[in-house]
Amino acid sequence: MKLSTQAVKVLEELKMESPKSIEKFEKDGYDQSMVNRAGLELQERDLVELEKETEFLYELTSEGEEVLAEGSPEYRLIQRVAESSEEIADLQDLNLDVALGKAREKGWIQISEGEISITEKGRENLGTDPVSVRLENQDFSEGDKERGLVEEKTKSLRTLVLTDKGEKIDVNDVVEKFNVEASVKTPRIGKKHFYKEITDYARQTWIEMGFEEMDGDFVVPSLLNFDALYTPQDHPAREMHDTFFLKNPEKADLSEYGDKTEHIGETHKNGWKTGSKGYGGEWKREEAEKNVLRTHTTAVSARRLHEMDIGEEELPKKLFIVGRNFRNETVDRTHLAGFIQTDGIVVGKNLNFKNLKGYLKEFFESMGYNVTEERGHKNVRLIPSYYPYTEMSIEPQVWDEEHEAWLGIGGAGMFRPEVVKPLLGFEATVLAWGLGVPRIAMKAAEIEDIRELYRNDIEILEETPVWRPE
Numbered sequence: 152m153k154l155s156t157q158a159v160k161v162l163e164e165l166k167m168e169s170p171k172s173i174e175k176f177e178k179d180g181y182d183q184s185m186v187n188r189a190g191l192e193l194q195e196r197d198l199v200e201l202e203k204e205t206e207f208l209y210e211l212t213s214e215g216e217e218v219l220a221e222g223s224p225e226y227r228l229i230q231r232v233a234e235s236s237e238e239i240a241d242l243q244d245l246n247l248d249v250a251l252g253k254a255r256e257k258g259w260i261q262i263s264e265g266e267i268s269i270t271e272k273g274r275e276n277l278g279t280d281p282v283s284v285r286l287e288n289q290d291f292s293e294g295d296k297e298r299g300l301v302e303e304k305t306k307s308l309r310t311l312v313l314t315d316k317g318e319k320i321d322v323n324d325v326v327e328k329f330n331v332e333a334s335v336k337t338p339r340i341g342k343k344h345f346y347k348e349i350t351d352y353a354r355q356t357w358i359e360m361g362f363e364e365m366d367g368d369f370v371v372p373s374l375l376n377f378d379a380l381y382t383p384q385d386h387p388a389r390e391m392h393d394t395f396f397l398k399n400p401e402k403a404d405l406s407e408y409g410d411k412t413e414h415i416g417e418t419h420k421n422g423w424k425t426g427s428k429g430y431g432g433e434w435k436r437e438e439a440e441k442n443v444l445r446t447h448t449t450a451v452s453a454r455r456l457h458e459m460d461i462g463e464e465e466l467p468k469k470l471f472i473v474g475r476n477f478r479n480e481t482v483d484r485t486h487l488a489g490f491i492q493t494d495g496i497v498v499g500k501n502l503n504f505k506n507l508k509g510y511l512k513e514f515f516e517s518m519g520y521n522v523t524e525e526r527g528h529k530n531v532r533l534i535p536s537y538y539p540y541t542e543m544s545i546e547p548q549v550w551d552e553e554h555e556a557w558l559g560i561g562g563a564g565m566f567r568p569e570v571v572k573p574l575l576g577f578e579a580t581v582l583a584w585g586l587g588v589p590r591i592a593m594k595a596a597e598i599e600d601i602r603e604l605y606r607n608d609i610e611i612l613e614e615t616p617v618w619r620p621e
Contacts, residue, residue, distance in 0.1 A: 154192065154325050161189040161311070163322055165199065170312040190311050198317035206306045209291045215300035219286045224250035226280035229259050229273045236268040249298075299481050305600065307610060345615045346604050349592045350473050353493050356517045357471040360510070362495060365470045367451035369477070372403035374439040376450040378415050379457070380540040381569040383430050384438045388446070395477050395488075397442040405440055411457060412439065414573040425568040444477035448494035449540070449585050456574040456581070459498070466579065467499030473588065484600040491588040492561070502580040504543060504565065508533065511547060511563060511584065518591055520549060538562050540570045541583060549590060561586035 154162070164179070165171055176186045193199040211219065221227065228250040231237060239247070239262075251267075254260045259273030285292065286300065295301045343351075358364065377389055387393065405412045416434040417423040445451070451472050461468065473493045480486040497510065511533070512522045520531045530550035538544045541564025548557040563584035571581050589601050596603070596615045603611060 152196070152320070152325050154196070155189065157185050157189040158192045159322065159325055161186055162193060162198065162317070162320075162325070165311060165313050165317065166322060169317075170202065170310045172308060172310045174308070176311075186311075193311070193317070196316075197314055198320065199311045200314055202310045202312055204308050204310075206308050208304045208306055209289070209296070209301040210304055211286060212299055212302050214298075215286055215295070218300055219283050222280045223253070223282035225253035225257065225259060226276070226282065228254050228267070229269050229277060232260065232267050232269050233274070233277055236266045238266050240265070242267070296483075299483075302482075303484060303600075342612075344607070344612065345596055346592045350491055350588055353514075353518065353588060353591075354471075354473045356514055357473075357493070357495065359517075360469075360513060362469040362471040365451055365455050365472050366474070367445070367448075367454055367472070369444055369475065370397060370442055371445045371450045371454070372405060372439060373441045373443055374403070374405055374408065374412060374415065375453045375457075376443050376445055376447075378419065378434075378439045379453040379570065379574055380449060381418070381567055382539045383419070384434060386539070389438075391479065393479055394446055395444040395479055397444070400442055402437070402440040403442050405436070408457060411573055412436065415439070418569045418573050422569070423573065425572050427567075427569050429569075446478050447476050447585050448472045448474050448492045449583065452494050452496045452583060453570070453574060455496070456498070456571065459575060463500060463577065463579075467497055467502065469495075469497045471495040482602070484602065487589075487601055487605075492585050493588055494585045495583070496566075497582040498575070498579050499582075500579060502565075502582055507563060507565065507582045507584070510582065514586075515547070532557065533563075536562060536564075538564060540567055541565055542567050547584075547586065549594070558590060560590050 161176075161181075164176070164181075168175075173183060173186055173190075177183050190199060190201060194201060218224075222230075224246040228242065228245055228247075231242060231245070239251075242250075251260075251262075254273070255262070257272070257276075259270060259276060260267050261270055262268075282295075282300075286295070291301050296303060354364065373389065376394075377386070378384070382388065414423055416436065416439070418425055418427065418429055419434040420429050420431065422429040451474065452470070455470055459468065471493065472495075473491065475489055476492050477489050480488050482488060495510070497506070515522050515531045521529045522531045530552075532548050532550075533545045534548060536544045536546035541562070544562065544564035546562055547560050549560050550556075551558050561584065563582075563586075566581035566583050568578065571579055575581075589604060592604055593599070593601060596611060598604070598611065
């Protein structure tokens with residue numbers, strides 16, 4: 152039998168120690184790429200097998216590092232009130248939301264008339280902070296992950312194991328020889344990233360359904376991202392913990408929207424001419440001027456309604472976008488600060504909820520999902536939901552077989568008159584949806600961590616086939 156010099160060296164090592172991980176080879180001074188090439192050669196000769204397993208590791212986040220250095224918010228709180236009660240207003244330098252919640256949950260404090268005092272149970276824990284001790288000992292819990300103190304990471308472990316044939320072969324009988332004239336396999340060329348394939352396929356699906364593609368800026372005024380979509384100015388989604396606000400330029404010039412800005416404001420205050428009563432109270436133009444990174448591609452749909460200059464005889468009008476959005480999310484295995492969404496609107500006069508269901512059914516079937524019972528257990532369903540800008544509203548959900556649970560994949564509905572009339576200028580029915588593409592991609596690649604979509608892991612890219620819907 153003829154083997155390369157590298158393969159012979161790896162085989163000799165395995166004769167002395169089998170199984171042996173690639174990581175162990177590296178620690179013994181071997182180049183990882185050389186061991187991988189040699190391992191592949193030995194696999195082809197049925198001398199070794201490659202075993203793969205995934206190891207889950209936890210690492211401290213920046214917040215976890217802070218807790219390790221300074222103590223948990225709840226521990227620092229009981230230290231502050233250990234000598235005497237303090238008013239809540241005097242403790243604003245602490246991470247008070249977390250500190251109060253966790254300290255009360257643990258029974259360490261009591262609150263009376265705006266003053267916080269320590270309990271006996273709290274005094275018993277003044278000696279050491281159990282959270283920072285646990286982090287120091289790397290005795291992580293699921294609660295630490297939920298609090299954002301640690302994040303889960305995966306590590307692929309690959310191990311070479313001698314087969315029966317490999318056990319029996321005598322290394323001295325192996326001939327180390329290279330044939331420089333031998334024909335070689337054509338090297339594998341690169342291929343399109345599976346995530347790019349899926350987003351392109353989604354785009355092509357809408358085009359084949361007769362939709363026109365729209366595009367828009369990442370930076371938009373709050374007017375388009377929130378106000379035009381009938382989202383109240385005191386809605387939690389408009390706060391900094393959910394949305395990225397820009398410092399420069401901090402505000403947008405809303406003059407291009409003309410009287411529509413005031414119409415939107417009047418709609419919020421009293422309903423304007425939409426037949427609604429509005430939210431009542433104040434509406435501030437300066438809030439609508441604030442620039443944000445768009446939190447959903449529905450902001451682009453709103454802009455297109457504003458720009459649409461067509462007569463009723465030109466309806467229906469069908470538009471879509473596949474684009475990135477940004478939210479101030481804590482990054483974990485199911486959330487990213489940036490994500491891709493496909494949004495769509497259909498503007499018409501004689502549209503109804505059945506039409507909306509039809510468009511969604513066609514899209515999901517094209518993307519490989521079962522949406523009817525005739526094809527067996529359906530793995531897409533539509534359930535009632537609520538969004539400020541649609542009525543009726545639904546949430547499309549897909550079935551996760553591994554976890555046996557329904558997972559939300561976006562939102563859909565029919566734009567309210569409070570959205571349509573101020574932007575479009577006349578009454579029409581507008582079907583709308585915003586669907587998350589990452590869940591479709593994670594299902595296709597069989598990955599559990601959404602961050603893998605952007606890590607360009609060569610092993611995942613090589614093992615994920617050219618994507619086609621099932």
